[in-house]
Amino acid sequence: MTMTTHTRAAHDPLGLDIPLIAAPMAGGATTAAMVIAAADAGGLGFLAAGYKTPQVLLAEIAEVRKASIPFGVNVFAPNPTPVDIASYRHYAQLVQEVADQFGLELPAHPIEDDDAFAAKVDLLLRDPVPVVSFTFGLPGGDTIAKLQKAGTIVVQTVTNPVEATAAAEAGADLVVAQAGTAGGHSGTFTPDRLPAAVAVADLVAAVSGTVDIPVIAAGGLASAEAISEVLSVGAVAAAVGTVLLRADESAASPTHKAALIDPARNETVLTHAFTGRPARGLRNAFIDRFEAGAPLGYPAIHHLTSPLRKAAAAAGIDDLVHLWAGTGYRHVRDEPTATILAGLARNG
Template structure:
């Protein structure tokens, strides 16, 4: 299945540069991954439809295989009173950086239907979904473009639901992954399991090609995921410091800072669980923040942007998986080639 899957993708290496929304993922990184023999995914999350269309055009002009990742609607409505309490707590942080916080919750769907229109107008080889499983009508519309459709799952039950919905392949995300968890039930803890064990369990439960992701930091990790049954491996954190990534300067520095003691899963930044380097913000607000996505994301977004611009690493979402120590500052091709040595 691994060989058939990589052939279907038009790649020579079963390696994927994971989509990284918020700026770290760039067209240059997607193109570099493809030219190294793998596949890169553009992150559509948080972008306008127009910006997504422009990035698709840039990568398509390079004549390389690639895909696009979408945030599928699966909102977690915030309690208005909890939102106001949290906004009140963050007021001092916002004042420090001269930011005005949204007074009321902003609930949106990340331009879902407009982005579907972009992908129907400009078809891409692969489309993946995170946060939710799209409805059958939307899946049918995207399948009609000829794209391979991939669903992010974090457990066996989610994998079965995706298979029943008719997805073509699954991105199996272990809890060691950096950034947002793709869990379909964000207010419930994700089971603590290793990537090989999770891949093996889902491999036993469904008969679909699997892309393994979460905590892959070196060639041994990648090989273990493939031995467990993955057709391909996706990596994100180890690419955050690569030359082609759009990772902010403050984030790059934090990843290389030996004083950073580790990662933590927090919903303090966005209202959905995500793994990040520990900092003052996660320590102070991790137990105080309400669940609520995208409202909490919009509440803190301006503060995080302002903090990043001033180099304030203690108030920035420093997304990172457990293998962040192995993120290196070099071309993406060198990193991916090294990861593939045991495949």
């Protein structure tokens, strides 16, 4: 990556022309085309490795490589929350009642896996990419050092200064300071409790004051003014995701895209009802019905509800879908990714 002249470049190993990152949105929204468009705009895009097989990830990496651009890959680090078996069975029975309308049979027993973590890291070591980021927890062993030895910049998602310190001590090159206002899953290391309600600018300032490595801001950032604020308190760049969900290059489901502009969807909430791990999305009937009784347990609850969520999305029933969205969701635009990023960067 070539160093550039924006005011934070001296402290920014990513060398961005504009201080913006197209965040990795697992589950399908982020595409290779979006990653390429982000780079063409002068920013950086990340492929989302989550919920994909290593073979699918490899194919997406190959597609992006054809564009000869810098890019990143985001990987879910194993940090499971084992589910209580009795609680799982009770919850499964409740959700099965809803799934029956689609003729689905949900998993009766918990599915626990690590999203093929080792295989994905091996892939990234055999054929290194410019940047790798981890979320949900710190990768174990000497994973970070091995990636760096291969020439990869390593980024770690954190949600508070304690996690940032652990990331710095583990050798991460940068951290993403993710506030609770972010759409989708929280990257918290402690998913058994909700992230603190801290404004993203305050979180960036706190993390920047704690560690000596560059900090990327994330969480509800969807306007040029919000971007400028986090840059002014020490962020070298801002990661944006929700604002790109209706971009031309987004592969979010039509059901998800429609919900983002539905006037009736006027609130985002943190929920673990869909996946057993805290995540922010548009409030809907599924959350209202199941949140209070949903057990913690990732990835078991994710695997439990996944067939129902896919079927509901295909049928256009948004009250049964995980409508991930950050607090800035009203700023979504039906425009090319590059146009959206250029508008966000105008004060950066």
